[in-house]
Amino acid sequence: MTVVTDPARPVAVPDEPGTAPPRRKRGSFGFNSISPAEKAVRYLLLVFVLLITIGPFLWQLSTSLKGSGEDIYTRIPKLLPSQPTLSHYGEVANTIPVWDYARNSLVVAVLVVGGNIIGSSLAGFALSRLQFRFRRLVLGLFLATLVLPGEVTIISQYVTVREFGLANTLLGVALPGMIGALNVLLMYNAFRSLPVEVDQAAIVDGANVWQRFLYIGLPSVRGTISVVAIFAFIGAWDDFLWPLIVLTDPNKYTLTVGLQYLSGTFSNNPRLIAAGTMIAFIPIVIVFATLQRFFFKGVEEGAVKG
Amino acid sequence: MRYHRWFSPWVLVIPALAWLLVFNLWPSINTVILSFTNARPIGGGTFVGLKNFEALLHDEQLRYALLNSVIYMLVCLPLLTILPLALAVLVEKKVPGITFFRTAFYTPVVASAVVVALIWQWILDDRGLVNGLAEKLGVISGPLPFLSDQWLLLFSAISLTVWKGIGYYMIIYLAALGNVGRELHEAAAVDGASAFRRFTNITIPGVRGTMILVSILISVSALRVFSELYILSGGNGGPGGRDSSVVMLIQQYSQGFEGNLGYASALSIVLFFVTVVPMLALARLNRKAADA
Numbered sequence: 001m002t003v004v005t006d007p008a009r010p011v012a013v014p015d016e017p018g019t020a021p022p023r024r025k026r027g028s029f030g031f032n033s034i035s036p037a038e039k040a041v042r043y044l045l046l047v048f049v050l051l052i053t054i055g056p057f058l059w060q061l062s063t064s065l066k067g068s069g070e071d072i073y074t075r076i077p078k079l080l081p082s083q084p085t086l087s088h089y090g091e092v093a094n095t096i097p098v099w100d101y102a103r104n105s106l107v108v109a110v111l112v113v114g115g116n117i118i119g120s121s122l123a124g125f126a127l128s129r130l131q132f133r134f135r136r137l138v139l140g141l142f143l144a145t146l147v148l149p150g151e152v153t154i155i156s157q158y159v160t161v162r163e164f165g166l167a168n169t170l171l172g173v174a175l176p177g178m179i180g181a182l183n184v185l186l187m188y189n190a191f192r193s194l195p196v197e198v199d200q201a202a203i204v205d206g207a208n209v210w211q212r213f214l215y216i217g218l219p220s221v222r223g224t225i226s227v228v229a230i231f232a233f234i235g236a237w238d239d240f241l242w243p244l245i246v247l248t249d250p251n252k253y254t255l256t257v258g259l260q261y262l263s264g265t266f267s268n269n270p271r272l273i274a275a276g277t278m279i280a281f282i283p284i285v286i287v288f289a290t291l292q293r294f295f296f297k298g299v300e301e302g303a304v305k306g
Numbered sequence: 307m308r309y310h311r312w313f314s315p316w317v318l319v320i321p322a323l324a325w326l327l328v329f330n331l332w333p334s335i336n337t338v339i340l341s342f343t344n345a346r347p348i349g350g351g352t353f354v355g356l357k358n359f360e361a362l363l364h365d366e367q368l369r370y371a372l373l374n375s376v377i378y379m380l381v382c383l384p385l386l387t388i389l390p391l392a393l394a395v396l397v398e399k400k401v402p403g404i405t406f407f408r409t410a411f412y413t414p415v416v417a418s419a420v421v422v423a424l425i426w427q428w429i430l431d432d433r434g435l436v437n438g439l440a441e442k443l444g445v446i447s448g449p450l451p452f453l454s455d456q457w458l459l460l461f462s463a464i465s466l467t468v469w470k471g472i473g474y475y476m477i478i479y480l481a482a483l484g485n486v487g488r489e490l491h492e493a494a495a496v497d498g499a500s501a502f503r504r505f506t507n508i509t510i511p512g513v514r515g516t517m518i519l520v521s522i523l524i525s526v527s528a529l530r531v532f533s534e535l536y537i538l539s540g541g542n543g544g545p546g547g548r549d550s551s552v553v554m555l556i557q558q559y560s561q562g563f564e565g566n567l568g569y570a571s572a573l574s575i576v577l578f579f580v581t582v583v584p585m586l587a588l589a590r591l592n593r594k595a596a597d598a
Binding site: 063 | 578
């Protein structure tokens with residue numbers, strides 16, 4: 001239905017409610033029904049992979065809840081704590097200002113999400129729906145930067161941020177990522193799927209560029225916007241290298257840098273580090289679990305191109 | 307025919323274009339300029355000619371970092387090309403509860419590399435889960451030094467990268483599998499082809515283009531590895547700094563009184579060439595295969 005390998009290909013169908021893409025016919029009935037034996041094997045494999053992917057997180061959660069008197073090094077691992085306690089979460093806050101770090105991460109993430117939604121949808125709309133000189137050149141510039149791994153320019157990016165006087169600030173952490181070239185191209189692709197006739201009809205009705213963007217363009221690309229927002233949030237919340245370079249003052253750390261600081265400086269108690277990692281992990285899982293519907297829908301529409 | 311004033315598109319494009327110029331294009335040029343200076347993290351710096359590049363040739367840590375990168379890529383490439391495809395085939399069929407499994411398999415991707423590395427650091431600890439279980443089962447007599455031996459540390463980081471990456475590439479393959487003709491599978495099944503034969507003869511050729519894309523992504527991200535090695539090695543690159551990656555060296559030179567942004571920029575240029583060369587090679591391979 002959609003091709004992910006070809007970034008130039010428009011999204012197949014606009015994700016306007018009501019014009020949902022027609023589902024592929026599910027083939028013949030007999031081919032799709034699976035035998036009980038195959039079903040059992042499938043679920044067995046699924047549960048096996050589940051243990052591998054989720055197991056480590058559960059083990060960490062369990063460690064963070066185990067009482068200080070409990071032997072966490074026992075040879076026979078126990079998943080359920082025998083003296084469950086939340087005290088380590090409080091203790092982390094006494095060791096490092098973990099709630100400030102969480103707030104810092106949130107500030108950066110919100111700035112990055114907001115910037116990307118606004119900046120990339122404006123540019124994506126102009127590049128796909130409006131004719132102007134140098135349009136292809138601008139588009140080519142955005143494409144060209146995708147080839148460059150971010151780490152290559154990270155040092156000179158730091159120099160730029162420092163010259164703006166933003167070294168060691170949260171704004172300095174957020175700023176470079178606030179409009180991503182990839183997101184501009186994703187939005188460009190999404191807007192392209194809208195039929196030209198819709199624009200022409202709006203022009204005949206006297207709608208100006210801004211009205212066409214706001215009332216025709218935006219409502220038709222909500223799926224892609226949510227994918228852009230989810231990825232921007234996860235990217236900003238999880239980022240480590242860039243805030244590690246920009247921030248030098250331990251009071252301004254984001255969660256990831258703060259966790260590294262916790263484990264490097266006060267690493268004697270695994271329960272404490274476990275509690276810290278859970279504070280960073282649980283919010284992102286909640287965000288993803290609530291929005292996964294849009295994410296997988298976006299994947300099916302071809303909004304994810306690696 | 308235009309239906310807008312000449313400046314309207316520019317008003318919309320300018321924020322994104324400004325970001326591109328200030329935070330992508332200018333830093334690319336500035337990296338080259340900086341690599342000929344001895345700029346410090348706090349500022350300043352003068353032109354030093356090719357001194358940084360000469361120093362690169364004698365940098366023993368860089369040699370280890372490049373070796374590690376090559377090993378990283380060679381191990382990750384086959385594992386992360388095949389395993390996620392198999393997993394995508396497994397989760398493609400919409401059995402009850404499949405959304406839960408898909409979401410769960412994607413969880414390691416969503417988690418920060420720092421969080422994931424700290425979790426594995428505890429699991430691979432001398433007194434952690436893996437060593438405890440192995441000793442209990444009598445497989446080993448003493449704990450294996452996963453986090454302090456040069457090679458074990460490297461392979462621990464590689465396993466971590468593979469574990470974290472599977473869900474990501476699974477999703478890319480999942481989207482591609484939607485394009486593989488269902489009719490082909492049905493016809494083959496009617497003709498009595500086994501599930502394995504259908505996988506090798508229909509699924510794999512059907513997602514060949516995606517496999518090339520995925521292998522490009524894997525190679526580039528293997529060469530860019532940072533957080534896993536940094537956290538597992540406790541930030542110092544393991545015994546004698548021999549478990550560093552190129553990005554770790556760049557970060558190391560980016561701060562402190564010993565920092566040297568000029569040298570870090572020269573390292574960035576090395577990183578550019580080691581990442582772009584395999585990318586172009588694989589892309590070329592793709593084009594050749596498509597022409598054939």
